[in-house]
Amino acid sequence: MSKDTELDMKDVALNDVDPEKQPMTDGAAANDIVASPTGTEKNGCVKVKIPEENDAKFTGLSKEELLKVAGTPGWVRTRWALLVLFWLGWLGMLAGAIVIIVQAPRCEPLPALNWWNLGPLYQVGDVAAFTEAGNLKGVEEKMDALNKLKVKGLVLGPIHVANADKVSTLEFGEIAAEVGTLDQFKSLIHTAHKKGISVVLDLTPNYHGKEAWFANVSVTNVAEKLKSALVFWLDQGVDGVQLSGVDRVSSLVPSLWKDIRAIVQMGEKRRLLIGVVDRRDAMDVSNLLNSSEVDLLLSGVLQSSCSPKAGGGESYVDCEQAIQELYSAQTQTQLAWNLGGRVHGHLASLVGSGLVKLTQVLLFALPGTPVFNYGDEIGLEDQDTTFPRMHWDSKDANETTQDESLFKDLSELRGKERSLIHGDFSVIHSSNSTLAFLRHWDQSSRYLAVFNWAPEAVTLKLTGANLPTQATVQLSTDSMPPKGSTVQLAALELGPQQAVLLSYPYSS
Structure with missing residues (x-):
């Protein structure tokens, strides 16, 4: 059947329908004539144009046609122009990047740092006074509190057996019964390391007596005992050792002192050797730091220059001069700053309660490692020349919150800001x-x-x-x-x- 025949049948079909039922008639008669865009048509009849099968459709250029067009001179010139522009743009960006790199200020290489250069050290010289339990287990229970203070190291003890001024009672490898047991010590080390806190053990021989190394004639024997004890304690996991009176032992038995240093400082794991002396002259302390070759040296420099003088009329010019002398003579990663300690007492007793916060800012801001005695963060004072107890849950807890908050904020800044960790000092x-x-x-x-x-x-x-x-x-x-x-x-x-x-x- 032809297409014309199909169209005629459609017209007939529409004409046969009742006029009222035809679409778009609005009730008009079937034979009414209406205008249409394509001419006059009977109402109800729609002419539909059916495209022929051979109507042309655009399918794009063939490969041969494209190649033919691409080879024309106009397109060749266009392609070369675009290629040249691309490479010129690329070379321009490369040149710009080189200029930026050359003109940009170069970053200084970071200094070599050890763990004790990254934050404060916290000394607990009297285990019995530090916690309610009064033993190593009690210290372990306060590890969360130390972690909140952002301390990097705990300097513990001495805790070994040694009666005052009686060298015959010295047992470096035995923990005093009133302090705790070796198992408690191992547990404390494990907990501290989980919190990211290193543990330094104070092994000062005669820590209850007047002379740190007993009498002169005993120094050699004591130093020999210490050598074997160091191996034992390092095997227990301690991260360093603190010794008072290093000026004396290093000068009296230099060969033994060299062995002691080698045991602590050598090896794959870098351990800390802290020396403690009672010297107060800055240059004297600097010279001893060089000769003893300890990693950090605690002294009385700041106590003599940056704390109130007896009799009033205080001047703090000496404080700035002492700091400058030490800083100019030493690498700051070897400097340590402290006021007080196990022997001299707490910060608040040395500078007065009104200057505790100021001194905290000073110690944290100086170039070197700040070292605090337990309780310095809350302004704890000495009482009757004996070490006071920490009042963890006392009625005064709210009064110490502000002091402790300042300490925490200082410690956090000190541990994350490069200018405070190892920056220059002016x-x-x-x-x-x-x-x-x-x-x-x-x-x-x-x-x-x-x-x-x-x-x-x-x-x-x-x-x-x-x-x-x-x-x-x-x-x-x-x-x-x-x-x-x-x-x-x-x-x-x-x-x-x-x-x-x-x-x-x-x-x-």
């Missing part, structure tokens, strides 16, 4: 009662520590040394200025015995 301002110094490293944020030891408020004008006009308060020992606020360095106000730690970004 004194910006110094007077009898005020001090300001800068810690800066490469392109890291700068930290400016400012101190006022005086009992009255001061206004400092800190300018020059590439200082900006303003800085942000990171920490303050007082409520004003508040943390996060901006202060003007040309008119910086500090309250009585106040310290602030400010920061500002690096700018090329």
Whole structure:
């Protein structure tokens, strides 16, 4: 059947339908004539154009046609122009990248650091006074509290058997019964390491007596005993050793001292050797640090120069001078800063309760490792020349919260900011009662520590040394200025015995 026939049948079909039922008739008669875009048609009849099978459809150019077109001169020139533009653009971006790399400031290589350079050390010299339990188990139970303080190392003891001034009773490898057992010690080591805290054991021989190494004639025998004891304790997992009186043993028996150092400091695992001396002259301490070759040396330098002098009329110029002398003579990774300790007592008793927070900021901000005695974080004081107990759950707990919070914040900053971990040290301002110094490293944020030891408020004008006009308060020992606020360095106000730690970004 032809297409014309099919169309005629469709027309008939529509005409045969009742006019009222035909589409689009609106009741009109079937033979009414209506206009249509294609001409006049009977109402109800629709002409549909059916495309022929041979109607042309565009299917694109064939391969041969494309090759023919592509070879024309116009397209050849276009392709070459696009190719040249591509390579010119690529070479331009490469040149720009090279210029940026060459002009950009180069990062300084990071210094070699050990675990004790990354945060504070915390000394527990009197185990019985540290916790309610009064033994090594009690110290282990407080490991969470130490972890919250962000301490990197616990300096424990001495805990070995040694009656005062009786060398015959010395047993380096035996733990005093009142302190605990070897199993408790192993458990403490395990728990501390899980918390990321290293443990340093104080093995000062005659720690209850007057002379750390007993009488002169005993030094050789004691040093020989210590050598074998060191191997035993290092096998138990300790991460370092602390010894008082290192000036004496290193000078009297230098060959034995060399062996002691080698046992502690050599090996794949880097262990810490801390020396403790009662010397207070900065250059004397620096020379001893060189000759003894200990990793850190605790001394009385800050106690003699950065704490109140007897009789009033205190001047803190010596504090800045002592710090400068040690810093200029030593690599800062070998410097340690402390006030007090197992022998000299707590920070609050040495500087007074009003200067505890200021001194905490000082120790944390100086270039080197800060070392604290237990309870320094809450302003614990000595009582009747005996070590007081920690009041973990006392009624005064709320009063110590602010001190401890400052300690935690300082410790956290000290452990994460490169300028505070290993940055350079520059004194910006110094007077009898005020001090300001800068810690800066490469392109890291700068930290400016400012101190006022005086009992009255001061206004400092800190300018020059590439200082900006303003800085942000990171920490303050007082409520004003508040943390996060901006202060003007040309008119910086500090309250009585106040310290602030400010920061500002690096700018090329």
